Amino acid sequence: MDRIPILKMGDALLITIQVDMHDRLALALEEDLTAKIAATKAKGVLIDISSLEIVDSFIGRMLDNIAAVSRMLDADTVVVGMRPAVAITLVELGLSLTGVKTALNVERGMLMIQNRLRGLGDFSGRRS
């Protein structure tokens, strides 16, 4: 079965979701990621969704789950690169992704995680 690669980037893990996600792939990603956070003691997780043409409630729930589990393991999740059309659609769908921080791109997301690690800022999701 295909897996989505998880890269280590400093104190953070970077996941780039490039494919149209199948359900099995999403579930495998949750498992792989939890194991990797535990193994690497990563403090942040960046999920790059700039390739995703849609986010439905299934993917939304996966993002929420990842954020919740990461939080338990003392890592913060930042979803980066959401397309504008996807953001507009998500609001109308009714999915607020309240547990998930977002940033425009990987650099800004990385900065959010670093600021929080250095004790700067409150990781409030404000654009840094």
Added chain:
Amino acid sequence: MAVVRDDVMPVRSSDDIVRVRQEVRARAIEIGLSLVDQTKIVTAASELARNTLDYGGGGTTRLEVVQDGGRRGIRLTFEDKGPGIADVELALKDGYTSGKGLGLGLSGARRLSNEFFIESKPGEGTRVTIVRWK
């Protein structure tokens, strides 16, 4: 209302849902929907096809390109012969799920479409039809 094009696709696996999304996207581009409207109809289709699979035990998606006077649209019909929905009004409430979902599929798909119809009979199945006009 004239039907310009008519295709039926199976919904029996999560791969089929991916294929339905791709086909809806292709039709949406064909009739000239804006990127935001493409995204809305594809997202609605993804939600409804998933319900067909998860709750209806599988079924079909019908994709039609329709024409009404000068305007074109996409009509999608999701049909299964599953257990049906006992209380449709409840199922349409934001946040209601009988499973482990977020309960936003039906209500969200309704908001993302210009027209929304649902017919369901316990023991017989469910049919949801949506239309998005250009």
